[in-house]
Amino acid sequence: xxxxxxxxxxxxxxxxxxxxxxxxxxxxxxxxxxxxxxxxxxxxxxxxxxxxxxxxxxxxxxxxxxxxxxxxxxxxxxxxxxxxxxxxxxxxxxxxxxxxxxxxxxxxxxxxxxxxxxxxxxxxxxxxxxxxxxxxxxxxxxxxxxxxxxxx
Amino acid sequence: xxxxxxxxxxxxxxxxxxxxxxxxxxxxxxxxxxxxxxxxxxxxxxxxxxxxxxxxxxxxxxxxxxxxxxxxxxxxxxxxxxxxxxxxxxxxxxxxxxxxxxxxxxxxxxxxxxxxxxxxxxxxxxxxxxxxxxxxxxxxxxxxxxxxxxxx
DNA sequence: TTATATTTAGAATATAATTCTATATATTTA
DNA sequence: TAAATATATAGAATTATATTCTAAATATAA
Numbered sequence: 001x002x003x004x005x006x007x008x009x010x011x012x013x014x015x016x017x018x019x020x021x022x023x024x025x026x027x028x029x030x031x032x033x034x035x036x037x038x039x040x041x042x043x044x045x046x047x048x049x050x051x052x053x054x055x056x057x058x059x060x061x062x063x064x065x066x067x068x069x070x071x072x073x074x075x076x077x078x079x080x081x082x083x084x085x086x087x088x089x090x091x092x093x094x095x096x097x098x099x100x101x102x103x104x105x106x107x108x109x110x111x112x113x114x115x116x117x118x119x120x121x122x123x124x125x126x127x128x129x130x131x132x133x134x135x136x137x138x139x140x141x142x143x144x145x146x147x148x149x150x151x152x
Numbered sequence: 153x154x155x156x157x158x159x160x161x162x163x164x165x166x167x168x169x170x171x172x173x174x175x176x177x178x179x180x181x182x183x184x185x186x187x188x189x190x191x192x193x194x195x196x197x198x199x200x201x202x203x204x205x206x207x208x209x210x211x212x213x214x215x216x217x218x219x220x221x222x223x224x225x226x227x228x229x230x231x232x233x234x235x236x237x238x239x240x241x242x243x244x245x246x247x248x249x250x251x252x253x254x255x256x257x258x259x260x261x262x263x264x265x266x267x268x269x270x271x272x273x274x275x276x277x278x279x280x281x282x283x284x285x286x287x288x289x290x291x292x293x294x295x296x297x298x299x300x301x302x303x304x
Numbered sequence: 305t306t307a308t309a310t311t312t313a314g315a316a317t318a319t320a321a322t323t324c325t326a327t328a329t330a331t332t333t334a
Numbered sequence: 335t336a337a338a339t340a341t342a343t344a345g346a347a348t349t350a351t352a353t354t355c356t357a358a359a360t361a362t363a364a
Contacts, residue, residue: 010212013205017169020320031344036322038342047211053165054202055301060162062301067249067258069289084295096296097219101289106219110301137221137253143236144248146298149207149214149262172351183313188353311360319352325345332339 002047005030007151009038010047014148017051062110064117065139068125070105071132079130086128092120103135154199157182159303161190162199166300169203214262216269217291220277222257223284231282238280244272255287 002010008028012019025035042048057065072083080098087096087107095108111117125134154162160180164171177187194200209217224235232250239248239259247260263269277286 010205010207014207015204017203017205021322022320030342032321033323033345034343040322045211046208048205049208050206051169052167052204052206052300053162053169053200054204055162055166055303056198056201057301059197059199060301060303065249067251088296091302093296094301095298096294097217097291098293098295099219099289100292102287103289105295106289106291107296108298135254137251137255137258139249139258140252141250142248143250143257144240144245144259146247146260148204149209149212149246150243151207151212173353174351184352185314185354186312189311192353305364307362307364309360309362311358313356313358315355315357317352317354319350321348321350323346323348325347327342327344329342330339331341332337334335334337 002042005034006038006042006047009035009042011148011151013039013048014151057110061112063113064109064111065142066109066111066117067137067139068107068109068121069099069103069133069135069137070107071103071134072105073130073132075104083128083130090120090124092116092124103133154194157186158190158194158199161187162194163300163303165191165200166303209262213264215265216261216263217294218261218263218269219289219291220259220261220273221251221255221285221287221289222259223255223286224257225282225284227256235280235282242272242276244268244276255285 005028009024012024012027021032021035021039025032028035039048057063072079083105084096084098087093087105092109092111093107094110097106098104099106109117109120111120121134121136125131157180161176164176164179173184173187173191177184180187191200209215224231235257236248236250239245239257244261244263245259246262249258250256251258261269261272263272273286273288277283
């Protein structure tokens with residue numbers, strides 16, 4: 001189990017992974033050693049899964065972001081596995097969630113422009129059989145850009 | 153503009169921000185200085201927006217993840233601004249997108265359990281007037297966990 | 305081609321991470 | 335409760351990394 005100091009460390013690191021151990025120690029009134037040990041423990045025990053640089057989507061030319069609701073025809077385990085394997089291979093798909101409710105999958109797609117997106121839908125997505133329906137929702141603006149998890 | 157070396161650096165850092173400058177240099181057959189200078193340039197020019205530690209959602213007790221489609225009643229600029237200001241204040245909401253299409257907003261919500269989620273919907277969301285309709289889609293499984301952007 | 309700017313390598317320095325030892329704090333057990 | 339054990343911490347020492355500096359190499363422009 002983790003205590004409140006660990007939670008504070010998680011909160012700090014998910015907002016800025018470049019904070020030094022000394023800086024974190026200053027904020028939490030602890031010396032370097034306990035901060036260092038606690039971070040290593042959080043990494044080993046899987047609370048911290050990775051460290052990543054976040055990249056500006058539009059700067060790298062990906063002006064379109066789209067969420068697609070996907071409904072399948074067949075829902076047997078083998079069809080599910082097949083679909084998930086297929087969808088992973090498209091690098092336009094940057095996230096994929098299996099949904100319980102009115103449709104089956106929600107995927108997050110990025111593309112350079114509408115031509116590229118249209119190509120993705122009509123060539124790549126369409127190549128997966130077993131898809132019954134696709135509903136695209138275009139992101140006009142990111143109101144709250146992913147900021148990490150609420151940790152209390 | 154950025155060149156292919158910069159793109160390689162972006163790809164490496166978005167997959168693992170803990171790579172040292174020397175390690176990146178080894179992979180790209182360059183010495184430390186150019187890697188260092190290029191990273192600083194990518195940070196200054198906004199290609200790299202931040203560095204973050206990723207945290208295991210379930211480990212920190214957030215077993216529920218839900219996407220909500222939200223439709224508003226009023227769409228004047230002032231109503232839009234009001235809604236966006238309100239929605240940002242809920243820390244359960246970890247992302248919010250303004251959508252063009254069949255509904256208005258897509259929000260990503262995390263909660264400890266169904267009770268907490270139900271409380272969020274019926275107490276917090278419901279306190280925002282101007283909401284016409286909310287449709288919840290529960291994530292059963294994350295098939296492809298956000299892995300960063302495709303950079304070519 | 306020559307001149308200018310840009311990029312790079314490699315050494316030197318500064319800063320941060322990591323390890324180590326000893327002390328303090330908390331927890332367990334008799 | 336008190337002693338014993340385990341856990342967490344501070345501070346110094348070490349190691350590794352980031353950062354700066356200088357000069358050479360490469361590319362770009364005149």
